[in-house]
Amino acid sequence: MEILRAEHVSYSYQSKYQKVEAVKDVSCSFEQGKFYAIVGESGSGKSTFLSLLAGLDSPSEGVIYVQGEPLNGMDRDAYRLNRAAVVYQSFHLFPLLTARENVMLPMEFKKISRKDAARQAQKLLSRVGLEPRIGGQFPKMMSGGEQQRVAIARAVASGGEIILADEPTGNLDSENEANVVALLKELAHEDGYTVIVITHNQRVAEETDHVFCMKDGRMEQAR
Amino acid sequence: MLLIRNSIRQLFRMRGRALLFFLLLATASGLCSLGRGFLVINREKMAAYEDSFLTIGTVEQKADKVRERMIWDAELKNYHIYNSSVYDTFVPLSALTFEGADYLSGPKKRGFYGAYMPQYEMYGIGMNLGEVVEGSPLEDVVPDHPVKFQVSRVLAGMGTREGNVITFCDHYDPSPEKLYADKTYVMSLQYRPGHESEKEFEGDYVSEYVPFPILTSDQVDLEGNSVPDEVADDHFSDVVTEGFYETKRGKRWMNLVESWDYARHIFPVTGTDDINLLMPFYNGNAYISGGREFTQEEYERGDRVCLVSELFAQHTGLQIGDQLHLALQYANHRRTPGDAFGSNSMAVFSLLNAEGEIYPVFEEADYEIVGTYGGQAGLKDEYGMGYNEILIPSSSVKNSDADNILESGPMTGSTTSFRIANGTIDEYMEQWNKQGISNVEITFYDRGYSELEANINNMKYIAGLLIVMGTVMVLMVLFYFSWLFIGKQGERTAIERALGLQKRQCFLSLFSGIFLILLVGSVCGCTLGSGLAGKIASQIGEESYYDTTFGNSAAIDRETFPPGETVVFPAPMREAAVCTLLILSAGTGIAAVGILKNLCREPMQMFAGGQEAC
Known part of the structure; x- marks a missing residue:
């Protein structure tokens, strides 16, 4: 089932010196329960495109549909809160909250009680392979792999159906990389999430069901 | 939530960081609040001072020259030489009215009135009124030394009796007229120090009487010129012959005898525009002890209200609310009651006008007693209160006293004063000096207000500095932590x-x-700052109010600053709240701008990590 579709999406912005066309006329679609990779060189526009899919900004041209509904017409904050979660290369955890509190936060935003959120968060942390003691630790005390797992647990905690990951393994060693990729793959294939990762790591791309390639802002399906 | x-x-x-933010913000807020608190307390202090500190000026005309006055002393057979001031003219009160002279009350040349109240007798003061007697010397004699004089009739006075032989000396006349034993003389005499060495006259203690020349009127006009007395000269005695008392001169003696009784029942009454212009009230020797002071409206309307001394009220049984009938008989434009009725012995004036009649009442009305005053009379001081002195609003006297003036004199510090706003002495003097009147001297009394004002200005400066420092610090803390x-x-x-x-x-x-943090920090800081301001101000207040180095007397408003009680300035909590609100507003604004x-x-x-402007 198609869950996300981009139709002729372009995005440009005015930098200090010139107008930059980051995404040019991109059309593609993503289905539920699939694991996607978007590859490309640095500056090819893949991260920008992912942000557009996450509703963090609006396309200059074209439309992104979420289950047939244009994202432009939706409450983009509610979209991110309920349907699409983002995982970043640099994790972007709240440094002053513990791992558990970071995971609890999206649930609490959705009015889930603190007690239930804490219980769920602990389960999710176990699910992503973290020991219970990690739950009480602050991000600074964790390794990169552990932080990324917490970020993935937080994405799952939001309860949406789309996980958008921007270079999720970019800061990880090969062992952690494999673990994170396996986790994302599991979320797609077993839990039915649509997982889209941005990567320029061939090994990661090979683990996905479909690979899109971006070059100079344009998209082409590689596999 | x-x-x-x-x-x-x-x-x-x-x-x-949070603790540092809190501490720095609290400190900065405290400085602001402390400064603002000082400022407010200073303002309140100044307001309190305005009510309790008064600046008055007294005016004294300097004598144009000094003249030697020679008085014969029969005992020494020589003259005593005294210096007396001579004024070519009296500088009029109007000289004090000039551009730039902004008076709160006065200027006023006061003097006093004599009110005849036969139902009451002067109390608390000695009355050496003297005697009016008829009699003859025991032998023909020139009384240039103590001589024996037999009293045949006492017309007035209580010092001697009919048949008594008294000692008499025309002590102050170098060439007295001879007295004859076969003649009867009427004399006004007074016991005074005369021949001290001859008190033991022929073995017995005998008082010596000397002439008391009050048969002659001292009446003056408004300009201070003597009103000619066509009947009497300075003579103190006359020969009594058949029908003498039917003559003009004889009638004058009878009027003098009648006035003797008046003198015991005449009370000094002072009209004023502001009781603080009276030095005893100004310097705290007199104060309202019961009832109330006159209101501004009563002064302006000239209401018939009066203040009496506690002693007078006690002696007469009069109470606040009672009516006192004042029949004003004469006006004395030269002295104050403190001068005339302030010593142990009352000054005695001739109550006869130039026509030889007892001064007629020129103003008569019932006055309501609205208050009593306490304080010590009898200080032998022209700046003191007189015994039984009664105070009234000056404008309550509606009729002119022009025909009832028994003494006149120049403006003196005790009779002429005015009140100006605190802290305006320099401005006043600058304008006064431009008038070019060199024979009038003005002396100011401000109870040390000028020194206090200087201190307060210093405190204002410190308060300003604290506010600036605190504000700068608050802004720096807010901007830094907003960035952080x-x-x-x-x-x-x-x-x-x-x-x-x-x-x-x-x-x-x-x-x-x-x-x-903003809220807690600013509330704590401002509250502590204001509390500290109140505490410091109270300490300073305690030291300064009762430290006489700041004032020329301890005469401070007894209600505002009761003696013996610590002057507590409450911490200006309203200002703390204002300060807190200002800091909260600034903090909120700065934070909001950063967040937006x-x-x-x-x-x-x-x-x-883009930093493009929105």
Whole structure:
């Protein structure tokens, strides 16, 4: 089932010196329960495109549909809160909250009680392979792999159906990389999430069901 | 609540920074509040001083020259030489009315009135009124030494009796007229120090009487010129012959005898525009002890109200609210009651006008006693209160006293004064000096207001400095911590946005923790600052109010600053609240600008670290 579709999406912005066309006329679609990779060189526009899919900004041209509904017409904050979660290369955890509190936060935003959120968060942390003691630790005390797992647990905690990951393994060693990729793959294939990762790591791309390639802002399906 | 809780939780996990923010903000707020508190307390102090400190000026005309006055002393057979001041003319009161002279009351040349009240007798003061007697010397004699004189009739006075032989000497006349034993003389005499060595006259203690020349009127006009007395000269005696008392001169003697009784029942009455212009009240020797002072309206309307001394009220049984009938008989434009009725012995004036009649009453009315005053009379001081002195609003006397003036004199410090606003002495003197009147001297009394004003101005300067320092520090703290807690929290806002929080929720998330510290810090700082300001001001107040180095007397408003009680200035908590609100507003504004600056960028830009302006 198609869950996300981009139709002729372009995005440009005015930098200090010139107008930059980051995404040019991109059309593609993503289905539920699939694991996607978007590859490309640095500056090819893949991260920008992912942000557009996450509703963090609006396309200059074209439309992104979420289950047939244009994202432009939706409450983009509610979209991110309920349907699409983002995982970043640099994790972007709240440094002053513990791992558990970071995971609890999206649930609490959705009015889930603190007690239930804490219980769920602990389960999710176990699910992503973290020991219970990690739950009480602050991000600074964790390794990169552990932080990324917490970020993935937080994405799952939001309860949406789309996980958008921007270079999720970019800061990880090969062992952690494999673990994170396996986790994302599991979320797609077993839990039915649509997982889209941005990567320029061939090994990661090979683990996905479909690979899109971006070059100079344009998209082409590689596999 | 979740957002607020999270915000506070995150802030408190930066304990060091949060604590530093709190401490610096509290200190800065404290400085602001302390400064503002000082400023307000100083303002209140000044207001209190305005009520309790008074600046009055007294006016004294300097004599144009000094003349030697020679008085014969029969015992020494020589003259005593005294210096007396001579005034070519009296400088009129109007000389004090000039451009730039802004009086709160006065200028006023007071003097006093004599009110005849036969139902009451002067109390508390000695009355050496003397005698009017008829009699003859025991032998023909020139009384240039103590001589024996037999009293055949006492017309007035209580010092001697009919048949008594008294000692008499025309002590002050170098060539007295001869007295004859076969003639009867009427004389006004007074016991005075005369031949001290001859008190033991022929073995017995005998008082010596000397002439008391009050048969002659001292009446003067408004300009101070003597009104000619066609009947009497300075003579103190006359030969009594058949029908003498039917003559003009004889009638004058009878009027003098009648006035003797008046003298015991005449009370000094002072009309004033402001009781603080009376030095005893100004310097605290006199004070309202019961009832109330006159109101401004009573002064202006000239209401028939009066203040009496406690002693007078006690002696007469009069109470506040009672009516006192005042029949004003004469006006004395030269002396104050303190001078005439302030010593142990009352001054005695001739109560006869130039026509030889007892001064007729020129103003008569019932006055309501609205208050009593306490204080010591009998200080033998022209600046003191007179015994049984009665105070009335000067404008309550409606009729002219022009025909009833028994003495006149120049403006003196005790009779002429005015009141100006505190702190305006220099301005006044600058204008006065331009008038070019060199024979009038003005002396100011301000109870040390000038020194206090200088101190207060110093405190104002310190308060200003504290406010500036505090404000600068508050702004620096606010900007620095705004940058630390907000400017550097762009990523946090971006994560929250990415997690689906709306902008207003992100605002609340970031702002609530900061606001809490702002609130607690500013409330603590401002409260402590104001409390400290009150405490310091009270300590300074305690030292200064009762430290006589600040004033020329301890005469401070007894209601505002009761003696023996610590002057406590309450901490200006309203100002603390104002200060807190101002700091909160500034902090909120600065924080809001920082947060909105974060929020106006899309999360994507924020993650990318873009700094483009919104």
